[in-house]
Amino acid sequence: MSRKNILQGLMAGTTSPAPAAAERPRATKGAIGAVSRSIADLKARAVIEVDPFLIDAGGLQDRLESDAAEDAELARSIATYGQQVPVLVRPHPTDENRFQIVYGRRRVLALRDLGQPVKALVRDLDDREAVLAQGQENTARRDLSFIEKVNFARQMADAGYDRKAICDALSVDKTLISRMVSVSERVPVALIEAIGAAPGIGRDRWLALADLMEKTGEDPDTLIGTMSLTAERQGSDQRFEALYAYLSGQRRREPPAPLRSEPIKGHDGRPLGDVSRGAASVVLRLRRSHAKGFEEWLLQNLPDLHRSWESDRNGK
Secondary structure (H helix, E strand, O other): OOOOOHHHHOOOOOOOOOOOOOOOOOOOOHHHHHHHHHHHHHHHHOEEEEOHHHEEOOOOOOOOOOOHHHHHHHHHHHHHHOOOOOEEEEEOOOOOOOEEEEEOHHHHHHHHHHOOOEEEEEOOOOHHHHHHHHHHHHHHHOOOOHHHHHHHHHHHHHOOOOHHHHHHHHOOOHHHHHHHHHHHHHOOHHHHHHHOOOOOOOHHHHHHHHHHHHHHOOOHHHHHHHHOOOOOOOOHHHHHHHHHHHHHHHHHOOOOOOOEEEEEEOOOOOEEEEEEEOOOOEEEEEOHHHHOOHHHHHHHHHHHHHHHHHHHHOOO
16 A cells, blocks of 8 residues: 555545444443442543444645655564554544544554554544644654644644644643744745755754745745655655755845946957956957947858967967
8 A cells, every 4th residue: 555645545445344432431420420430430541453345534634744664574573573562542423333533543554454453542623633642642752843743833823722732732832833824834845845954954953944034025836846845765864864955045146246347449459349257258349430340350250260269279
């Protein structure tokens, strides 16, 4: 199964029956109610087996790119040692026979490939609780890059979550969230996706890139095309560095030095025009009123003059 689009990969379904979801505890009082609630809590903590094709996409996109080698290694590990860590799912909000993933997408995909059931915890979570659980699990793993966390925070903000919820989901303080938002506002999503996860690039470098984007005012689409950021032969760290170097050069670039102008005179000393010499070019200007047709003769005979110069230079 292709892993280029993790979310799309989780959208396929089957008609196999789903395991029964944990029942809600009845609203009873006293000792019987306490026992009922305890039993319900135990059920909620139990790990059940779920057909992987009954688990649909859910939550926010946490990864900017997938790594085929890492996915294959995960599948090999599960095939050898079994699924050691359960995934978290919730009952599907619109289909009582299906589930929605909260976290553990790569494990679900690996188990689909292996034809094995998914060991899962089932929690009855609303959208906010599901996003918080997804963000906290990502933070606990510590394998999302800074820009992937920025992208996660951006999606939460776009979905209407407040700063406190974003802080709780990513386990960071308001100062860092402000910096993340600053990056997401100044570096367009298309450019972030073109660069990729960039695991070796930290907060300070992304903030510096955001500053450069703001100062240079470069068009993101032009940058993507010019810098070939989507080239598969480059890693995401290298794509970031290429873009950073390019924008840094734009910022440091100074206007070219003015050309030095000198008068041109004919054999009798009368002025014909002027010549301007620069580091990369020489510009010859002849005034028609002074040259009196010499300019046309020069253009017509320029190939012969150049040939003669070549012969003299080569000693022929």
